[in-house]
Amino acid sequence: MNGFDLNRAYSVARKEVMHILRDPFTLVLALGLPVMLVTFFGYAIDFEVRDIKLAVSDLDQGPAARRLKEIFTSSGYFIPVEAGSGTVGMLDSGKADAALFIEHGFSRTVMGGGPVTAQFIMDGSDNSKAAAVSGYLAGIQRSAAFKLGGAATPEGLAVETRFLYNAELNSQWFTIPGLAAIIIGLLAILLTALTVAREWENGSMELLLSTPVRPIEIIVGKLAPYALLVLGGVFFVYLSSRFVFGVPFAGSRPLFLAFCLLYVVSALSQGLFISVATRQQQVAMQFAIIIGLLPSLLLSGFIFPVESMPPFFNYFTMILPPRWFMEAVRGIFLKGAGLRELALPFLALLALSAALLALALKKFKTDMEP
């Protein structure tokens, strides 16, 4: 009598699978959301900056100036726009994103082998664009010094920047694996919140509890099918990362799975808590979308790096499972990090999952009155 009865939990799980199979909303959400997110972030959203409109004010008109312009445009990041008299005005009006000023006598000085300067002005109002461009500039400067100065590369210009793990700074490599966190976070929390709230709402929870079935068996039975469904979504993300977007997978798959399971537990617990607290599908859905989506999207490092958040948020993210999961996913995918490197995220996620699960179970058990 005491303890956990697998048969009863299985009965609950089997019933839940029937519900899922007959409910188009759940199926569409569970299968459609991963596809939609991957497409959205894989193709539509690109953190790389290209096609920067560059206005050139060339007062030199010499061969070296022409070479310099070529170097900018052939980099692929810049497209030249015709610059009239007011080059700076073009920046103001948004007709250009950046401007290049080449002074009189630029070519002559280059021929003479002397030090030269060209001025580059960038519209800094979009700071993510500006940050990306300043990165590109280092490469262009190096290339210019080499091409214009011939073999005699001035030592001082050799700015060495290499990006490890993602040498091309390919933003898809960075975002697509991270989608696993969004999908688990949203799907697991939302579906769990809905399925348990539904039993409260139509009064069947009371009937379940009037049988010898134990609360823990109801929970395990109801949540297991959703855990599988959500892991299916993660598998889809993994496949599309690897084979559609060519993201390398440098780490260990069992470790990745272990992190996914931990994160799924934390998400299911949150969903359970929401459904016990709200007991209505409508309200549960609103809470689940907010709690499922916002932290994983905004505070996990998925888009905004955790390190550059204000100190309060930087510390605040530490109690959010998505932050640790995001760190682990990127570490495993791109760096091939193992458990030793990911010990902190692992322990943090373990502790958070255990705490959330305990909280949800306690709420469920003490809150069974209608």
Place this chain on the structure above:
Amino acid sequence: MKTGPALEVKNLSIKFGDFTAVDDVSFSVARGEIFGFLGANGAGKTTAIRTLCGLLVPSSGSALVGGLDFSDGGKGIKKIVGYMSQKFTLYNDLTVGENLDFAAGLRKMEPRYAAERRRELFELIGFDRPLSTMVASLPGGVKQELALASAILHDPEVVFLDEPTSGVAPASRARFWNLIRKLTEMGKTVIVTTHYMDEAEQCGRIALMSAGRLIALGSPEELKRGAFPGPMAELDFKGTEDVEFIRSLEKAPGLLELFPHGMRWHAAFRDQAALSAALTGLPPSVSSRPVEPSLEDVFIRIIEGAER
């Protein structure tokens, strides 16, 4: 066959914080009895039933269900009772077979035994549609009968039905009460709540609850005799109410109660002599005939008495 009462409740109270939902209630129910709980919404019927099903633990007092107490938190009780709640019947998006399989799974019934019970109960309720029928497509009365089958699939000793016929067509209600009687013939004890007076008449005994307290307990006959020990007459004014006459009748010696009943009036007296004395010399426009008090009259009188 076990002996002893099906339910033995002594000084049972159930509290939610400061609110006392069930207040010091004592009664006992014999095996094979149909025991009705009546009372307004919020009177404590559902809370009492939920406790006796093992869903809530008594705050004080004691309750034995089929001889079992709450020392194990209600686990033992849950095994020997069947419960049909007010709101939920069956999962609409599952088939009949899936619903019953689920009920059997929760009770850990052997598949062969469950199938046998299912056949027996289908015969009992006269259900002959395929197992693959979606519950959503069934009429309300049939759903209710299937919900009963699902609640008693595990052959419980005591069956609790919380307003089982609310929102069901009258013909289906009669069918359902036939089923309840059949269950008691099979030795089951049925505890039922209802708002319908015609259903209350069919209970062996009735417990009337108000504000958490048990204010009357007995068979319908006993309750009627207790509330109205003497005869009752129905007065028909044929549409023209004689206010003067009603005023004078109110002062008649031996009158227990005079109250409107639909278009007519009911007058209850202490004894036959008082009735004869009061109703001699009726105006020609008023006719009178002897009537049996209805349960509704009884409950109104008891509840008013309890509130006074």
